[in-house]
Each structure stands twice: as C-alpha cells, then as structure tokens.
Amino acid sequence: MGRLFEAFAMLRQEFPELKLVKVGGPGRSKQLRSEMLKKLSSLGITEDVTFVDYISELELAYYYSSATLLAYPSLYEGFGLPPLEAMACGCPVVTANTSSLPEVVGEAGIMVNPYDTSSLVQAMKRVLTDDKLRDNMVRKGLEQAKKLSWEKTAELTQQVYNKVACRED
DSSP, X not given: OHHHHHHHHHXXXXXXXXXXXXXXXXXXXXXXXXXXXXHHHHHXXXXXXXXXXXXXHHHHHHHHHHOSOEEEOOSOOXXXXXXXXXXXXXXXEEEESSTTHHHXXXXXXXXXXXXXXXXXXXXXXXXXXXXXXXXXXXXXXXXXXXXXXXXXXXXXXXXXXXXXXXXXX
C-alpha cells in the first residue's frame, strides 16, 4: 500500500480534488492499519484517504461503479478478483504486471511495475486525463469480465466434461 499512497500523494499535487478510497479490512494485522495511517500522515494525505472496511457485495459494486479507476499495484495475487470485479462494474483498472494479474486484466487495463511508483503515477494520470482511453478501458474491461464470469467458467467446464464423456478409449 505504501507505493500506492506515495503515487496518490504525487497525483494530488496536480489533482487536488482527488480522493482515495481503500476498501477492505486491515487484514490479519491491526498493526497494518496503524502503519498505513502513519504513512498517510507522513505524506500529508490523511484527510484525502477514506478507509471502508467490510461491506456487502452490493456496496462493493457501488464503489467500483462510482470510482474513476481502480489502482491495484499488488505484488502477488493468486487470481486477482478485485480487478475483475472492477472491470465488470465498468471501472478502468491500473494494476501490476505480476502474477496472475496480466491474465485477468488482459488488454483491458494498464499494467505497471508495482515497484515503480512513477509508472503507477503516469498510468493513473493517463486514465484521469484521457477520456477516450478511459472509455476504451471501460468497454474492454466489460468484455474481459464476461470472458471470466462464473457462467463462462461453467460453460467451459461443461465442454471439457462433454469431451471426456464422449471420448472413446
């Protein structure tokens, strides 16, 4: 989260109205929240970041739909559900180019090195300032999310079962 906060602080210099909403609990460690608050304070952005802990799926969809973009510079993901959820809600995604995230996001998002704060800033700035890019990301994101829906997964699984069941030994 540190690099995301740093990137946000840099963007605030050019976009003073910008706000960051961090959705999800502090995880297994309450100390993590304390460390995040210290980081925000050191960057001077404490008042510009809102923490929203555990919420319903309906509320989560509202947050994604209302967001200008999802910044998700995760260092490791087993699957990367938040970018998929965001795309399904029409939210452009800026994410890391690591682990499963490139497969999940495909051509629909902007991928950056999660260790490079300046590339994260530049990607977020592009989404904030380029309406054509943003509209294209929304369209492609909706298409990508359909490819990875539970319905599509069930359909593909059924196709595999059908092939196995019809195969002659």
